[in-house]
Amino acid sequence: MDLNIVWFILITVLFTGFFILEGFDYGVGMMMIGRPKNERAQFVRAIGPVWDGNEVWMITAGGATFAAFPHVYATMFSTFYLALFLMLLALILRGVAFELRGKLQFADWINFWDFAIMFGSFIPALLWGVAVTNLLRGLPINFQMHFVGDFLDLLNPCALLGGIFFVLLFLFHGANFLSLKIADKGLVEEIQRKSFCYGVATTIFYAVFAAVAAVQTDILAKPATVIFLAVSVASVLLGCYSAKVGNACKAFSASTVAIATLTAGFFIALFPRIMVSSISPDFSLNIYNAASTPNTLFLMTVAAVIFVPIVLCYQAWSYKVFKDRITPADVHYH
């Protein structure tokens, strides 16, 4: 196995970590819509200690893509220029909101920042779905690896469908996380009913999305992808059932597996390509023509082998420190 394949796997791992961890953060953020103030405060408190560390998975995935596959980084980020701009604005507002919302106590101040968290969670969830679909569906990329389309090429119906699918999946995942983190029994039951609805909606959109993607892309061409996606759909259904019967732990595990297998299946479908060109298969960016030199890949492999396990250890520890459920009393002064 050469280092290019190793790095394809590592990028997959980083994106999987990102989608699992930020997935529930985004989901929790979106679930704040229409909630009373004290519930929103509990929701924010549930992800408060960990969201920043979770977001670094995305930053690391970006940085690792830059280091291992610079052409992918260059083409992808310049192609999605306006979409990423929108995502950055959303992430900026969201990140500042977590810090500032509790600093002043008047209602408009808190409402504004809570809106920023909802908006800042919805936009990235939607846009990652759009981006991921477009990677696989193919974009007008020319022989110089330059994007030659325009913004509307990115907003095709298939990609938007992918975006909505991601939003629903993350809502489902976020609801499952919350049912593990909230102490108020009545609220948890309500969240679990929501989780069930989100799960059903996710399943429907999963089916529609898979059908459209099967026509428009080669996502189902590899048996491994088909197996992973089947496991993923089964996990969503299992999660639905678990939420229905009130087993929060199982539901959260199920949505975690659903996201992990979806990400794995997606990257397997791409392999060995990373960005597909709709102009010609020869222009697609793959793990060889887009990669750094073996020297850099080797260095980065050593760094990843040493540091990723360390990061996992202390992040796991931080989840253990904050394992308690959030009570309304925890947030009475926020």
Place this chain on the structure above:
Amino acid sequence: MDALILSRLQFAITTIYHFLFVPVTLGLSIFVALLETWYVNSGSYEERIKLKKLVKFFGTIFLINFAMGVVTGIVQEFHFGMNWSEYARFMGDIFGAPLALEALTAFFIESTFIGLWIFGWDKLSEKMHCICIWLVAFGSNLSAFWILVANSFMQHPVGYAIEDGRAVMTDFFELVTNPYVVGEYSHALFAGISTGGFLVIVISAWKIATDEESREMFVRTLRRAVLYTFFGVLGVMGTGHLHAQYLAQANPMKLASFEALWETENPAPFAVIADINQDSRRNDFEIVIPKMFTFMVHNSFSGEVKGINDLQKEAVEKYGSGYYIPNDVRGMFWSFRAMVGTGGLMLFIVFITACLVFFKRNSLRDYHCCLKLMPLLLPLPFIANSAGWYIAEAGRQPWIVVGLQKTAVAVSPNLSADEVWITLIGFTAVYLFLAVLAVFAAVMFIRRTKITEEE
């Protein structure tokens, strides 16, 4: 304006804005960690309550600033691909590694332990909680190191080869031990200490003068912050001086540009002020101190300093015809004077304040009117920091990577001017909006919070 100039403007605005917060993070994280260490090791019950409040007080200011620094930092990481895709292709093999290492070794530590620190007061032992803030300080300062490794390569490439039209890394160790990193990093670290410390001085002074109940504790932080900042400012000056001397070999064009020295001279004079005429490549008017520039570079009054015009000729011989002079010599010249001037002023202010808090402690009340005006001086370190980065980056032009790639060819070819206009206006508007809200929140918090013995 085309996509290139707009992208440069956008990068300049977002970097300078990001770097308003970064030095505070670097310096204040260490200061808060020191405060908490003091708290953990303190004795009496009343003292502990007050010290804990003090840690939380400066911790909150740190957090508001930290959040602004983090979110604006993501923009910077994305920029390299969004606006500078050809740079990313050319440099990815070298530049990507420190960036990924920054995320892997520093950002994860920072972000995870800041969460533990904010919410862990009742869940962690005192010692463990204190270790968390030290780890945040370590992570922040380590991330500055990695990004300056990357920046130093752009200023002074080492440990590389050119293969198939792109720069590839041949020696990672050389990349990390680039002498340019030593100068840039130590200068930035001390600038962080100065900025963070100066912020604490200003806030403490203002609280002393306006909040009688909390007065006593802020006198104590003021004494500590004065020493901390004094150490920082001296460090900034020392490392800055050494780095400028190093520039005489590593990047003489940058040095000659910010001193507006057009002709090679031995000994070279130092221009205090100058009316720079970049088109005719000379100063129309200047007031100079004879031999001084030579003395600053060589530590003696004899020695040659190369001028811009000769360096331009050398560059043409080396790289072919072209214009190799930074296109804003005037801006660099005045930025340098602004940086050094504000630095000197800070040293003076810190010195005076030190005299007050150490030698006039008992009659400090007579000086409340002065302390109350201290917030007016808060812009000083921020002016110095911004001017410093301006010199560093404008002095690199017309190169994006000195000697290897020009800025003009690095921009993403698929971007239209309209697209960059949208993002330029968008980022600027949101940044201004957030600055207002963050400052408002911080000021309200500082006004309201009391450091008293009551729990």
